[in-house]
Amino acid sequence: MRKRTIKSGSRKSRDVYSPMDEDYCQAQYYQMGIITPIAESVAHQDTHGFRLGRGVETAIQAVCAAQGKHADAVIIQVDVKDCFNTIPLGVAEEFFTPATWAYVKAVHSRYQEYTRSGAVGIPQGHPIAAGTTNIVISKLLHGVRARYEGVVDIIVYGDDITLTGPRASTRGAREEIRRTLQQQGMALNPAKSRETRTLRNEPIQLLGYELQWLSYDGAPVIRPKQSAYDRLTEGIATAIDLEHAQQIHQGWINAYRLSNDPRHGERVEWATNEGEHLRAARQNTTYGPGNGGTLRTAEDRTKLRR
Structure with a gap:
């Protein structure tokens, strides 16, 4: 493990632990094969871990959800x-099966020098920090999701929580989330809280990406900028490269590839044909959600820009 000090403007510097390459790759393989599939069944299907392209997809889903709501729909972003x-690991233990929790503890033991003592906290950069964090926060917010089901969409992406829906209801859900996390010793960061209205044909900044709601062949389209396209394409291409690894890793590789497939959005009919994803990535296409969110070629991307 490497200890790195990060400085951000006038903020106080902080230490981040980054695993050595070989150890980190091995631990990531374990997460792909064990943590990710299990998290898929115990947490909300869209929040089970960090991966390439997730931020873009989350942003697109949030905009699509807001566009399908009432005219006063807003997107509220909050940060834990x-x-x-x-993150309360004692709470995490309640959400795991005994076998899975034993695995989590084994990974912590492997990196015990860099894991805080007690039942609170995961060093940033820990191999299973992303999966554990998403499971805990998603399960803590289960009650809030249930109360606002069909009214407010709540998407968790790491320490970022995105809410979309009518202004009054969405603000109410945000307040409930604040109280729920506070009961566990966690808090929202008011400096990173943001409320955005979604207007057609006007760019929207969300999770670091600029999106725009357009029309393509009579169908609604969300157009990310090039950085968003590249992020999604990179995730799919990486899965293809992993296919050349040793056969013993094939199960984990398949889990990684599947985790990069776009999920079904509320207003976007995502592409589900795996062959289409792989062919498009090999041809160096980019992700254009035109015509229902399928992978689009450079020619289609040019049409979107016109």
């Missing part, structure tokens, strides 16, 4: 303050 350092 110092999330990795305050």
Whole structure:
């Protein structure tokens, strides 16, 4: 493990632990094969871990959900303050099966020098920090999701929580989330809270990406900028490269590839044909959600820009 100090403007510097390459790759393989599939069944299907392209997909889903709501729909983004350092592992244990929790503890033991003592906190950069964090936060917010089902869409992506729906209801859900996390010793960061209205044909900044709601062949389209296209394409291409690894890793590789397939959005009919994803990535296409969110060629992308 490497200890790195990060400085951000006038903020106080902080230490981040980054695993050595070989150890990190091995641990990531384990997460792909064990943590990710299990998280899929115990947490919300869209929140089970970090991966290439997730931020873009989350942003697109949030915009699509807001566009399908009432005219006063808003997108509210909130950030869990110092999330990795305050995540309650005691709560996480309640959500795992005994076998899975034993695996989690084994990974922590492997990196015990860099794991905080007690039942709170996961060092940022820990191999299973992303999966554990998403499971805990998603399960903590289960009650809020149930109360606002069909009214407010709540998407969890790491320490970022995105809510979409009518203004009053969405603000109410945000307040409930704040109280729920506070009961577990966690808090929202007011400096990173943002409320955005979605207007057609006007760019929207969300999760670091600029999106725009357009029309393509009579169908609604969300157009990310090139950085968003590249992020999604990179995730699919990486899965293809992993196919050349040793056969013993094939199960984990398949899990990684599937985790990069776009999920079904509320307003976007995502492509589900695996062959189409792989062919498009090999041809160096980019992700254009035109015509229902399928992978689009450079020619289609040119049409979107016109």
